[in-house]
Amino acid sequence: GQQLNQSPQSMFIQEGEDVSMNCTSSSIFNTWLWYKQDPGEGPVLLIALYKAGELTSNGRLTAQFGITRKDSFLNISASIPSDVGIYFCAAPDPFGNQFYFGTGTSLTVIP
Amino acid sequence: DVKVTQSSRYLVKRTGEKVFLECVQDMDHENMFWYRQDPGLGLRLIYFSYDVKMKEKGDIPEGYSVSREKKERFSLILESASTNQTSMYLCASSLVRNTEAFFGQGTRLTVV
Numbered sequence: 001g002q003q004l005n006q007s008p009q010s011m012f013i014q015e016g017e018d019v020s021m022n023c024t025s026s027s028i029f030n031t032w033l034w035y036k037q038d039p040g041e042g043p044v045l046l047i048a049l050y051k052a053g054e055l056t057s058n059g060r061l062t063a064q065f066g067i068t069r070k071d072s073f074l075n076i077s078a079s080i081p082s083d084v085g086i087y088f089c090a091a092p093d094p095f096g097n098q099f100y101f102g103t104g105t106s107l108t109v110i111p
Numbered sequence: 112d113v114k115v116t117q118s119s120r121y122l123v124k125r126t127g128e129k130v131f132l133e134c135v136q137d138m139d140h141e142n143m144f145w146y147r148q149d150p151g152l153g154l155r156l157i158y159f160s161y162d163v164k165m166k167e168k169g170d171i172p173e174g175y176s177v178s179r180e181k182k183e184r185f186s187l188i189l190e191s192a193s194t195n196q197t198s199m200y201l202c203a204s205s206l207v208r209n210t211e212a213f214f215g216q217g218t219r220l221t222v223v
Contacts, residue, residue, distance in 0.1 A: 003153060041217060042217040043214045090212070092208065093208075097142050098159065098169070
């Protein structure tokens with residue numbers, strides 16, 4: 001199935017730094033989702049976005065639904081060691097029941 | 112909170128065995144999905160179901176079948192397990208089209 005283009009693939013940052021990652025697509029979506037997955041666990045939903053231009057926060061996480069509806073961004077402020085994991089974006093197919101997923105961003109936080 | 116529960120966290124099965132992976136969701140969601148996740152390949156859709164007794168093939172259905180007899184339960188069946196089916200299996204559910212998906216905790220299956 002189609003995959004979303006997610007970047008960067010991996011990040012190594014110092015504790016306390018801010019993090020940014022993004023997802024792009026050639027297709028328009030009505031919903032953008034961001035998940036975090038810890039090793040050996042299932043993905044956990046962080047933020048759901050439903051409207052172009054929408055900016056939504058969840059604690060230190062902020063995500064935006066791009067105005068073109070073809071992209072989304074996730075920012076993590078003041079990173080801490082427990083932010084370590086793989087973050088990936090997802091978007092439901094507007095015309096079907098399936099989901100498209102980004103390839104994931106692996107985040108390492110150095111204390 | 113939505114809860115999606117997979118019956119096993121870890122399974123070890125022998126080649127040729129019939130394997131059942133069970134998934135239950137507690138939020139009356141219409142859609143349920145089975146994915147497998149492998150390093151470098153991301154999440155790949157095996158099957159999904161949008162209603163009781165309804166199923167649709169995903170990207171990699173070969174070697175798998177599914178059953179949805181009740182709305183809350185979606186089972187993945189490996190008819191004759193093979194070593195190339197060693198993987199992390201993830202179940203997910205969503206209310207309707209264009210809404211978020213919620214995942215179970217995953218089942219790490221090893222076929223020996």
